[in-house]
Structures are given as structure tokens and as C-alpha cells.
Amino acid sequence: MLQWREHLLRTPVLYQPRTLEEARKLKRELGAKAVYAAGGTLLRTLWENGTAALPEALIDLRGVAGLSGIRHEDGHLYIGALTELSVCRSRGEIAMASPALREAARGIAAPSVRNLATIGGNITCGNGDVLPALLVAEAELAVSGPDSNPWVPMAAWLADRWSSTYDPETIVAGVRLPAASARNELGGRRFEVYRKVGRREAFTPSLVTAALAGTIGEDGVLRSVRIAAGGGSSRPHRLERAEALLEGRRFSAELMSSLSEAVHEEYAPSGDAFATGAYKSKTAANLIAAELWRLLHPREDSPEQPV
Ligand SMILES: Cc1cc2nc3c(=O)[nH]c(=O)nc-3n(C[C@H](O)[C@H](O)[C@H](O)COP(=O)(O)OP(=O)(O)OC[C@H]3O[C@@H](n4cnc5c(N)ncnc54)[C@H](O)[C@@H]3O)c2cc1C
Structure with missing residues (x-):
């Protein structure tokens, strides 16, 4: 237990470059011995839980010109x-x-x-x-x-x-x-929503994240639909088959059902200690179908209306 934490007692050398070129040059010279650091919040977690060893050097990006604003x-x-x-x-x-x-x-x-x-x-x-x-x-x-x-x-x-x-x-x-x-020049009712499901209600790492954007025309037709899913350690990606299914279509119960199936098939994350891949995939499908349903049936008392 103590052994894997011993590295936390070391202090890495801190470099504070002022330009991108300087930062990249340091990384080139130091290689795997150095890592870039910004807020340090993810790095800290990796060191503390033993996923990554404390490096010999940190290249602090916070003083680098051009990265702010x-x-x-x-x-x-x-x-x-x-x-x-x-x-x-x-x-x-x-x-x-x-x-x-x-x-x-x-x-x-x-x-x-x-x-x-x-x-x-x-x-x-x-x-x-x-x-x-x-x-x-x-x-x-x-x-x-x-x-x-x-x-x-x-x-x-x-x-x-x-x-x-x-x-x-x-x-x-x-x-x-x-x-x-x-975006507003494109006409129609633009929407863009995001949902996260974690292991508890708040202050939790994600199991599944899903985002959805597009427009709903006055004729109720969906256009330029973009869907993405991710969460946990999975690689986030666009769900292009599910997007194509919705393009140019109006709401119908069959469409919702096909959408849910398409997301379930297209989003296939790995399982982890907390949830199986099948659970995450099904959750993404449910989140996306539920959000689309809500967008196509807006209620006046809904906390979030399309943008
Ligand atoms: C208690 C806690 C809860 C958290 N919950 C969540 C959560 O719910 N969801 C979530 O997504 N994350 C979560 N995180 C992780 C982390 O806070 C975020 O991912 C954060 O945005 C990382 O930003 P940072 O500036 O702290 O990155 P750092 O820790 O400084 O760096 C993270 C990685 O990015 C590299 N890096 C940083 N900036 C750059 C850059 N500009 N160019 C190239 N490489 C760069 C670093 O080398 C490192 O590999 C949590 C962390 C903590 C401590």
C-alpha cells in the first residue's frame, strides 16, 4: 500500500514555458519523463489512485501565451x-x-x-x-x-x-x-441538449454521456441532426447511422423505436467495474430517445426549452 504511494513524496521538476514552441521543445527533449499540466485535477487523480506514476517533470502550460481568453x-x-x-x-x-x-x-x-x-x-x-x-x-x-x-x-x-x-x-x-x-440564420427551432448518467445523482464520474443537436422545422421535420455518446473511459463518438435515420423525418412512435435500436447497435462501449457495456449502450439509447421525445413534445412548464 505504502509502496505505490512512495512516488507521491517526490517533487517533480517544474518547467514554466512562456510560448508554445518552448513548451513543445521541452516535451520533445524530456519525452516520457515529462507531462503537460494545466489545472492538474485529472493528473492528481491519476497519481493518487496509482493509474499513473508521478513524472520526473511537469510542463506547466498556464503561463503559455495564446492559450487563454x-x-x-x-x-x-x-x-x-x-x-x-x-x-x-x-x-x-x-x-x-x-x-x-x-x-x-x-x-x-x-x-x-x-x-x-x-x-x-x-x-x-x-x-x-x-x-x-x-x-x-x-x-x-x-x-x-x-x-x-x-x-x-x-x-x-x-x-x-x-x-x-x-x-x-x-x-x-x-x-x-x-x-x-x-446558427440562428439557418431557421427552424434549433436544439442542443446534453445528458449525463453517473453512479449517483451529483458529483459523480460519468457512466454514460449523450448529446443531441439539430433543428426542427415548422413542418416538424428534423434536419442536421447530430448525436454523440461517451462516458467513463469510453471513446466518445458521433452516431452517424442513428443521425441518418432521423434526417428529414417527422416524429412517429416507430421512428423513436428504430432510433433506440440504432443507438443500441451503434454505441458499443466496454464494460467496467460499475456497469456492463450492454447497460451503457441501452442507457445511451434511452437517453437519446427520451430527449428527442421531449424536444418534439415541448411542455410549457419544461425546465429546458429548445434554444
Ligand atoms: C474530484 C474530481 C472529479 C472529477 N469529475 C469529473 C467528471 O465528472 N467528468 C470529467 O470529464 N472529468 C472529471 N474529473 C477530471 C478532471 O477534473 C477534468 O477532466 C478536467 O477538465 C481536466 O482538466 P485539467 O486542466 O485539470 O487537466 P490536467 O489534469 O492538468 O491534465 C489532464 C491531461 O491533459 C493534458 N493536458 C492538459 N491541458 C492540455 C493542453 N492544453 N494540451 C495538451 N495536453 C493537455 C495533461 O498532460 C494530462 O494528460 C474529475 C476530477 C476530480 C479531481
């Missing part, structure tokens, strides 16, 4: 990687651009953790709870520089992140979302 540019809302989850939860422009991201941030950990934890750290770990929200919000990432061109679509970046060729020097500089004004 929230701003409108080119029809998008840009959120720097160092933006804390508490800020993602409270800033009106983020809620306007992506209600799902706001809701995802709201459900992560407790306020004390959210005040330190960054959106960049949540994205970079590859299975953070914000990822399904960013997938349906059509987010794009600036990787290794705020001016990286082209912007990398979230789904493409995630595929790379989970591949064996992922470059460990990669720094996520920020994320951008289509601004609310750009």
Missing part, C-alpha cells in the same frame, strides 16, 4: 484551452453558442475542482465529459497554436487522439464553436 472571431466563439470549466458553465456567450457544452461543464465534479480544471485538459484526456457536447456542437480545435490552419474538426482530432500515432508533443490551444448568430 474567450473571443468572437470570424463567425465563431473561440475558447482558449486554459479556460476553466467554471467559466464554461457561467459565461453567457458559451451557453448561447453551445447549451450542451454549458450543461456538460455544469455536471463535472464540484465547484472547487471546476475552478481549476480546464476545458483543454478535459478534451485532451480523450474521454472527458465535454467531448460529446463538442462533437454535436461542430467544434474545431486549434492544435499546438491558436492560429493553426486548418482548424481540426473535433471528430478527426479525437480519432487521432485515440490512434497509436498520436504525437505526445501535441498541445490543444483552444476550441472554436460556430457563434449563436451564425
Whole structure:
């Protein structure tokens, strides 16, 4: 017991680079001996539960220029990687651009953790709870520089992140979302929702997370539907077959039933100590079908109306 905690008594060397180039150079030179650190909240958990050893060096990203700030540019809302989850939860422009991201941030950990934890750290770990929200919000990432061109679509970046060729020097500089004004031009009733199921009601790691976005025309037809699921240690991803099933369709009981089956088939996470893969898949199917039902049958007293 004491043996695996011994490493926690060591103090890693702390590097505080000022530029992305400097940070990447340090990582290149130090290799696996060093890890990037932002809020440190996930890293701390990994060290404390023995999932990862305390490294010899930490490369603190918090002083790196260009990783902070929230701003409108080119029809998008840009959120720097160092933006804390508490800020993602409270800033009106983020809620306007992506209600799902706001809701995802709201459900992560407790306020004390959210005040330190960054959106960049949540994205970079590859299975953070914000990822399904960013997938349906059509987010794009600036990787290794705020001016990286082209912007990398979230789904493409995630595929790379989970591949064996992922470059460990990669720094996520920020994320951008289509601004609310750009989305509203498309017409129809826009919706974007996010749901998390954990092991208890609040302050819990996720078992399943699901996000859903699109528009409902005045004729009741669903368009541009985007669905994503994730949760726990599973890789979040878009459910493209389920999306295609809904495209151009109106509500019917048969459609809901086919949707539930399609999600169950397409989302196949692994089980863990707390829930089987089948339970997670069924939960995702139920969450998504229930959310769509609610959106297509809005009640005036419903706490959340489509955006
Ligand atoms: C009590 C508690 C509860 C939690 N509950 C949840 C939860 O419900 N849902 C959830 O998703 N998470 C949860 N977490 C995990 C964690 O808080 C979040 O994932 C958080 O967003 C991580 O951000 P951070 O800035 O602290 O990342 P860090 O811990 O600093 O880093 C996390 C990883 O990302 C890398 N990294 C960080 N920033 C960058 C960057 N810009 N570019 C490249 N690499 C980077 C680091 O090297 C490290 O591998 C919880 C943590 C705690 C302690």
C-alpha cells in the first residue's frame, strides 16, 4: 500500500514555458519523463489512485501565451484551452453558442475542482465529459497554436487522439464553436441538449454521456441532426447511422423505436467495474430517445426549452 504511494513524496521538476514552441521543445527533449499540466485535477487523480506514476517533470502550460481568453472571431466563439470549466458553465456567450457544452461543464465534479480544471485538459484526456457536447456542437480545435490552419474538426482530432500515432508533443490551444448568430440564420427551432448518467445523482464520474443537436422545422421535420455518446473511459463518438435515420423525418412512435435500436447497435462501449457495456449502450439509447421525445413534445412548464 505504502509502496505505490512512495512516488507521491517526490517533487517533480517544474518547467514554466512562456510560448508554445518552448513548451513543445521541452516535451520533445524530456519525452516520457515529462507531462503537460494545466489545472492538474485529472493528473492528481491519476497519481493518487496509482493509474499513473508521478513524472520526473511537469510542463506547466498556464503561463503559455495564446492559450487563454474567450473571443468572437470570424463567425465563431473561440475558447482558449486554459479556460476553466467554471467559466464554461457561467459565461453567457458559451451557453448561447453551445447549451450542451454549458450543461456538460455544469455536471463535472464540484465547484472547487471546476475552478481549476480546464476545458483543454478535459478534451485532451480523450474521454472527458465535454467531448460529446463538442462533437454535436461542430467544434474545431486549434492544435499546438491558436492560429493553426486548418482548424481540426473535433471528430478527426479525437480519432487521432485515440490512434497509436498520436504525437505526445501535441498541445490543444483552444476550441472554436460556430457563434449563436451564425446558427440562428439557418431557421427552424434549433436544439442542443446534453445528458449525463453517473453512479449517483451529483458529483459523480460519468457512466454514460449523450448529446443531441439539430433543428426542427415548422413542418416538424428534423434536419442536421447530430448525436454523440461517451462516458467513463469510453471513446466518445458521433452516431452517424442513428443521425441518418432521423434526417428529414417527422416524429412517429416507430421512428423513436428504430432510433433506440440504432443507438443500441451503434454505441458499443466496454464494460467496467460499475456497469456492463450492454447497460451503457441501452442507457445511451434511452437517453437519446427520451430527449428527442421531449424536444418534439415541448411542455410549457419544461425546465429546458429548445434554444
Ligand atoms: C474530484 C474530481 C472529479 C472529477 N469529475 C469529473 C467528471 O465528472 N467528468 C470529467 O470529464 N472529468 C472529471 N474529473 C477530471 C478532471 O477534473 C477534468 O477532466 C478536467 O477538465 C481536466 O482538466 P485539467 O486542466 O485539470 O487537466 P490536467 O489534469 O492538468 O491534465 C489532464 C491531461 O491533459 C493534458 N493536458 C492538459 N491541458 C492540455 C493542453 N492544453 N494540451 C495538451 N495536453 C493537455 C495533461 O498532460 C494530462 O494528460 C474529475 C476530477 C476530480 C479531481
